[in-house]
Amino acid sequence: MVSLSITSGADAGLLARALRGIMPDLLRRIAEQADPAAFRELYQAYGPRVKAYMMRRGADAATAEDLAQETLLTVWRRASLYTEGKGSASTWIFAIARNLRIDRLRREVPWQELPEGRLEQAGSETPPDEVVAEKERQVRVRAALATLPPEQQAVVALSYLEGLSHSEIAHRLRVPVGTIKSRMRIAYQKIRLALEDLQ
């Protein structure tokens, strides 16, 4: 079966909250001052999880570490394009890692845009209340994920972490594709509901 540990109150949650606090600051130091110390901190905070993400997809440890390095170096190069509040730093890093994984491990074209590509007005300052709202959205997404029943969590994790398509998940879990899709729809509706008043 699929192991998925979404913790709402334990260590991982605390760590994630701490990361959220320091990340925007690190990205600012990288974007504005090209500060190598900030890059080192960012790499130490995020490298191990991006490596774990790449390994979930079946990359060996050395390849996964290469891809983790490349993900964070992309952050270094593109930090000036990041706008706080248009999606958190960790969301941006996830999108970069996801696209690299498709490009390198699947050897396919990553069609998904990075969140920066969705900016409606590039270069505009993000209002402070939007930064707060974005933090709240992440908390709500995490909470919504934690309350999903196991069979919905499994479908979400197989999709995001192992990169399996609907039919691959159906094959893995030996249930019809239609069942996979409806579990995913329900999971999504719960997440959407949790964010409803913050859109």
Place this chain on the structure above:
Amino acid sequence: MTITHHLDDATLMSFAAGALPEGLAAVAAAHVALCRRCRREVAALDRVGAALVADLSPARLDRPEPAAPASSGRGARGHEPTDPLARLLGGGLDGIRWRWIGPGVWHCPLPLAGEGTLNLIKAAPGRAVPEHGHAGSELTLVLGGTLRDVTGIYARGDVADLDEEIAHQPFAGDEADCVCLVASEKPAQFRGLLARLMRPWHGM
């Protein structure tokens, strides 16, 4: 442009997860580029990925962190977000080299590295737009003209993301050629296609 037919929620989530088969991902990206609503949805779904990755047990790093290049090279190239339609169509719809596949129907296969198929299809007014078989998921995005079937009228930007069990026979609207981008999870099955192509649309 008012888009009324969107990607299914399960398709959107799989797209944000980076888990859609490549052809379907290309069509989904082209729809998302045209559709503000689905863009917002994908932005929300990217947060799910961030939360799941943050909760992974960290892997041990075997090497020191890489040296950051001296110049951070503001906005350097690499993994550029590019307009998926521009990437797919190059010079636009006028530059497509169409191949005749039946009366009033042309196609242009687009290359994929992964499994499945991706085709541009053009159908003259009233002609049936071929489906590429019912094995696996299929996405159809209208780029020009209109597409009609029992589930409604699809105009530019609308996407037909229908469950396999829904039998539908789409036709080009009467006013102009219909151009669609069609992705199929499984290899194309052209069996019975010509028979269907010979049948003009008589209204539904």
